[in-house]
Every structure is written in structure tokens, then in C-alpha cells.
Amino acid sequence: DATKISNFLRQVIESDLERGTYANRRWAGSPGDAAHQAAGTPDPAKIRTRFPPEPNGYLHIGHAKSICINFGLARDYEGVCHLRFDDTNPEKEDAEYVSSIKDSVQWLGFDWNNGRETNLYQASDYFDFMYRAAEYLIEAGHAYVDEQTIEQIRINRGDFSKPGVNSPFRARTPAENLQIFREMRAGQHEDGSMVLRAKIDMASPNINMRDPAIYRIRRATHHNTGDAWCIYPMYTYAHPIEDALEQITHSFCTLEFEDQRPFYDWLLQRLIEGGLLSAPPPRQYEFARLNLTYVITSKRKLAQLVYDHKVNGWDDPRMPTIVGLRRRGYTPASLQLFAERIGVTKSDSWIDYATLEGCLREDLELKAHRGMAVLDPVKLVLTNWDAEFGAGHLEPCTQPALPNVPEGTEPPPARHFSMGKEVWIERTDYEEVPPKGYKRLFPGNKVRLKGGYVIECTGANKDADGKVTEVLATVIPGTKSGTSGADSVKAKAAITWVGVADGVQAEVRMYDRLFLDAQPDAGGKDFIESLNPDSLKVVIAIVEPSLAQAQPDDKFQFERHGYFVADRVDHVQGTKPVFNLAVGLKDSWGK
């Protein structure tokens, strides 16, 4: 399959499948400890991956890459991918985000239900196990309660230039530690007064191995476990355990977690030794996160745009959130194509925004129905129309909805509209004095109204300020598109238009990039300053009747203008058409 470009993650999986690294795993139908897993049967999934969002915001284009990688690889290698809410941080998380994340994953075309299993999990369901595992680490001498202040811990951890200094609490006995840890859990100590730390190596060149904190005291209500806990596991401790309990084989994450991998391996090794987890453990592999020019992919900064009303909500079509991209007119296929095309690498780089736009154009080119819309309308009057055809005559015209129908597929019904004495044309399609090379309307020039007749321009009426109010022309009978006389008169150009009689007013939202700077938040810059003041311009356009009949979310190519989507929130079929510019026909940024 040509779309499956080889990458190092595929190579890792293929080599594990070849060597049978995970061939003897058992699966008991749900996550669980070593005993639970031993009671299972051979795992029907060849590999298990997971997408583990923290439910603290809406997913963005970077997450789409991660979703496509994790769900895509599981699909390609007869595995399964778990959707797991990494909800170990109660202060920032909310059930609202849980449901929007589920929607986004499904909309992208992936499913955690595979008929056999429903692989939807939440890390907070493992709090009991995590607590048990912490008690085990204490008993085995691998963890201790530290009562230094956060500041002391930080200073004593040292840095790259020097080893750390042991905490005065490091030599406590397991019995002492166990007692204090149980007091922590029972709510007998203040928030922030002590932490549980893994006991590893204060001289390790990897700072993350210098006795990382694994539990903290935090009196916070959790959206799932309520007030059951006043101590919460740290992410670096929780994540490997979540992976292991779910029998994940390949744990893919972004490069910033590379330094955490030694702790990931250390922790799982200790818990396997203790009989709490079964071997072989999952392994972590890191890939480069997505950096996209003109785009911000930090949930915190995206939230600032929303709360400061720089955009109209999380699903504003200018937002790089999945809900925003969807409303902008992006399709699941275009985002999957994008994820394939940018590939998976081990070093950070910037992807050009035009790559994303190109994927949408490529997807819509063959699928989006065509239609004519006049975005900056001026009236064209055919002065001989009544004399030639009779007053009030409307000439029925037709055009295909799709010019190139893929072989073996039924073409969609043709579009119907009518031409009359008055039609709307683009203001830029008339020039009194044509610039060099201009082929459209100027006095004496012949032009075809696409799908209709050839006309000859005779001039224009203007208002007192010299602004054109009406373009004037004569129709040349016998030249209608699709009739035998169509080629009898040569026209220099064909222009798009909409009849005054059957055109429908529509609100069209012309979106541009949200930021002017290609790297709006690089190097600590204030990204707010780089906001593009012209990222949204609303125009009142006139569209042909077939476009007014669009359903919300339908995508179109407005001929000559670009790809547009009927807004999924504000568009009302027939009565209140609202379209969003999804992407132009060509990459025109900077021109």
C-alpha cells in the first residue's frame, strides 16, 4: 500500500513481530495486574498501542498526528489501540473535555471498539493499583517519603554539572516510610508537606533518575474519583503503570519524554520483580511532535485565545483544534493524508502550513461539488435580452456537479440555474481600461458566462464617484454552452456568474491564517502580538440555487474561488446560507 510510508515505528513493530517479543502475552479482557493477566487467554491483538490524552482541553492538529500514528499502526498490524484518559491531574481536568475528545477521535475515523473489545479506559481507574505498587516499592526499599520543601528538593537534585545531594530523609526504614505514606493517604498531612520519591540514584547523569517524586498530597476533587483520594500519582509514575496494566506493547510518545524512558523502564522492572506486573513490559518509543507554521499547538495558549475572545470559541474555524478544523471544512481523509505525508521522524522540525492545505485540496478536488458564487457582486445588464428572447425570459442552464467523475461511479445530478436579463458578476471581472493581458469584460470584448451565452461588453454605468453600478453588455443568441452554436463565436475568457432571478444571498466567511508570524510562539515571543488582524472578513455573496440547498457541513468548490463548507453551526438550508472558506484553489499565501 503506497500510502503506508515506512518509518522507524513500523520497523520497531515489524522486528518485534518477527522475533515474537510479545507473542506469549495473555489478555483477560480488561486491564489488570500480573495475576489478572495470567488468568487470561492468548492475546488476540498482535500489538497494543494507546492514545492517552489528558482531558484538560480540546484536541489539536498535533494530537491528530498522534491519533493517526497510534490507531493507524494498530490497524495496520492487526493490533488494537486503546483510548485512555490520562486523568491523574484533577485540578485541570473536566468531563466536558472527555466527551469532546471521544467525538474528535471518532470523527477522525478511528474506533476503540473493535467488536471484540471496548478499549476505552481511564487512568484514574488504576489509582488503587498505583497505590499498592507504591507500597510495594516502599517495602522493597525503592521509595521513601521526603519531607524536604519543594525548593530544597529542587536544589538538592543538582544539575548537569554536579551530582545531587541525598535527602536527609532518604535513609528512613521501609517500616517508617510505609507508616508515613499511609498517613499521607489518610489525610493526616498537609498538601505539599511531603512527597513519596523513588529511590534510585542521586548521582545519575539523567536528572530524572535522581529520586523522582511519584506521589504528592493534593486535596482536589477528581472528576471521576471525587474525594476518594487526597494523594495523587505523578504523571511519570502513572503513565508506565497505565501502559503495563493495559498490556500495551508499544508506547509511542513525543520526544520530550525521551529522558523519562530510563525511569519508565526502571519502574516497570521493579514491579515485575515484585510480581505485580507481568513480563515483557511495554516499551516506550519517541517521535518528533508536530510543529506547524502559523499555528500554535499548546492547549494552554489555545485556551488563552478562547478566553480572551481572540477567536469565537474552541471550534472557531481559525483554530487548529480538531473541532475548529472540522468547522473550517477539513475532512478526516485530509487529516489522515496529512499525517501520512509528514511521516514520523526522530528530530523536531517545522512543517509548512501549505502542506496541510494541500492535503485538503487534494481530498476535495475529486469530491467537492462545484458551484458558482459571486463574492463581490456587481450587476451585469444584457441590454438586448428582452428584444432577443422576450421580456422576463429565463434561460435554463445546466452544469455538472462534478467535472471529473471517478471511473465506475455514478455522476451526481447536474446543477440547474437560469440566465436572464440581469446577472451578478465579480466586480473585478470588468475594467473600463483593461490592463495588459486582461481577457475579461471591457468595452468591445467577448466573454462567455460559464454554462450560458457569450456576451459582448458595451460599457458600464457609474455613480457620481465614478464607481461602477452596472456593467452593460449584449447577449449573442445561438452561443449557449452545450448547443451546436456554442463555438460559433470566440470568447477570450469564461467568467463565473449567478442570475439575479435565482441567486441567493449568502454570508461567506473569508478566513486567513490566524497569525502573521510563521513561528508565533517560538523563543518565548508573545503570540498575541502576531495575531493577523485580517484573519476573518465577512462578505455577503450571491450563490447559485444548488449552493443555497446545501446541508450543514457540505463542501463545495466555488469555481475560481476555492473550497468552501456550509458552516455546521450557523448555516440553515435554503433560508440562511453561511459558508466558510476552507482553502483557496492554489497556495496564494504571501503573493
Ligand code: ATP
Ligand atoms: P499540550 O502540550 O497541547 O497540552 P499534551 O502533550 O499535554 O498537549 P496530551 O493530552 O498529554 O497533550 O497528549 C496526548 C498525546 O498527544 C500525547 O501522547 C502527546 O505526546 C501527543 N501530542 C500532543 N501534542 C502533540 C504534537 N504537537 N505532535 C504530536 N503529538 C502530540
Ligand code: MG
Ligand atoms: Mg500531556
Ligand code: MG
Ligand atoms: Mg504538553
